[in-house]
Amino acid sequence: MSKEAVFTMKLEPELRDAFMAEAEASHRPASQVVRELMREFVERQRQAREYDAFLRAKVDTARAQIASGQVASSADVEARFAARRAALRAKAGGAADA
Numbered sequence: 001m002s003k004e005a006v007f008t009m010k011l012e013p014e015l016r017d018a019f020m021a022e023a024e025a026s027h028r029p030a031s032q033v034v035r036e037l038m039r040e041f042v043e044r045q046r047q048a049r050e051y052d053a054f055l056r057a058k059v060d061t062a063r064a065q066i067a068s069g070q071v072a073s074s075a076d077v078e079a080r081f082a083a084r085r086a087a088l089r090a091k092a093g094g095a096a097d098a
Contacts (some may be wrong), residue, residue, distance in 0.1 A: 006032075 023030040065071065072080075
């Protein structure tokens with residue numbers, strides 16, 4: 001990748017000195033460390049946007065299901081999963097006997 005852009009920023013002298021010392025201690029040029037930090041930031045932001053879009057789609061789907069009447073009461077859900085647990089217990093108990 002071509003390195004043709006220049007990035008200038010203002011920061012406290014103490015932060016700059018500490019950063020430069022840590023970059024030198026890790027035997028890496030400060031510019032390489034900054035590029036890595038920038039890439040990590042860009043990737044984290046992209047992942048956060050993708051997750052937000054995923055979550056928004058899930059919420060929109062749930063709202064549409066509610067609006068169309070595709071809902072189950074808490075009691076219905078509890079009963080359904082109690083029956084599933086009982087079936088799994090019976091199957092596990094039956095497999096142990098075999």
